[in-house]
Amino acid sequence: MPSVEQTLPTGAALRRLRVETGRSVKEVSEALGWSSSKLSRIETSLSRVKPQDLALLLDFYEAPQDLRSCIGALLQHPVPRSRKTGDGVPDVYERYARLEEQATHISMYAAVVVPGLLQTPDYAAVIITNTTPTPEHHLARTRMQRRMLRQAVLGRIPPPRIDVVLDETVLRRPIGDPAIMRRQMIRLQELSDRPEISVRIIPLRAGAHPALTGPFAILDFPEALRIPSHVWLDDLAGGVLRDRQTDVDRYRQSFAALDELSLGVQESAEVFASMVAGAEPNI
Structure with missing residues (x-):
């Protein structure tokens, strides 16, 4: 299972998308029948977003196809982070x-x-x-x-x-x-x-x-x-x-x-x- 560090880009991208569409965590969660904590955990990368949940979010935000492809690629091919001392971000x-x-x-x-x-x-x-x-x-x-x-x-x-x-x-x-x-x-x-x-x-x-x-x-x-x-x-x-x-x-x-x-x-x-x-x- 990918580490929390590996999923950070996906959560951050989804959070930016929500903010850009002017919607609150509460509004999106209620529309999708989720708890607010579920969406917050996805956006902060404490939970890995499931493909079906990602599709629901992208549909709700009416994300264009190029953005869907980029976010989908982040989910499928997360960039591994080095665990060595001296890594870019400890x-x-x-x-x-x-x-x-x-x-x-x-x-x-x-x-x-x-x-x-x-x-x-x-x-x-x-x-x-x-x-x-x-x-x-x-x-x-x-x-x-x-x-x-x-x-x-x-x-x-x-x-x-x-x-x-x-x-x-x-x-x-x-x-x-x-x-x-x-x-x-x-x-x-x-x-x-x-x-x-x-x-x-x-x-x-x-x-x-x-x-x-x-x-x-x-x-x-x-x-x-x-x-x-x-x-x-x-x-x-x-x-x-x-x-x-x-x-x-x-x-x-x-x-x-x-x-x-x-x-x-x-x-x-x-x-x-x-x-x-x-x-x-x-x-």
Whole structure:
């Protein structure tokens, strides 16, 4: 039986098709007589879609023949992924990405760069190029594609609640040229306008705080899925996922402390706007 990793492209393609047709998970599930959890598991590749279910979905979406052929080929001939160390996308990162797709609430603290979920392609490209070892440069494109694919969660219906705290150093560290930084600030400004997303800045003058050990993300899930909350710690080796309750509680307390120390949403948005206009961050 193909692994979950092998079926990822099919689920992602079906999710994109549903979003492009403007339909919700609930609407499609009810029309096909399915539970919402069945469709969600297909789209997040936690369940392999059966050929008859794939046909029902493609008919419902009125998918053109060329698209049907492409998605059918993904199902019949999944691309195997290497299990060797140094693969383009580490297995733990794939597990995190699948969990992220199902989360209803994502809380992120960024200490060094803008979180991948919010990055523009050119900002992400600079980071991936500079953090990929020379022997693995041929894998940079794969990593870039996977990072951008993760951002499909921002278009999910209903969207997850996303709360982000950026350290002031994230804004002061130039990633690429000024044009790249400007486009990234525009992106943060646009995201801040969405009601389900808050992006706030913790100023350097706040001094020491509980998250000085580095960036992290907390993922919370619907009760119906019975998935425990997870904490994601990113690093050069691929990252670490933790779901022990005591660990999650510790990071949740840290995020609450950051929340108290951060600027408000509107004040932070004004900083992004001033940087778009070419000013240095005045915090």
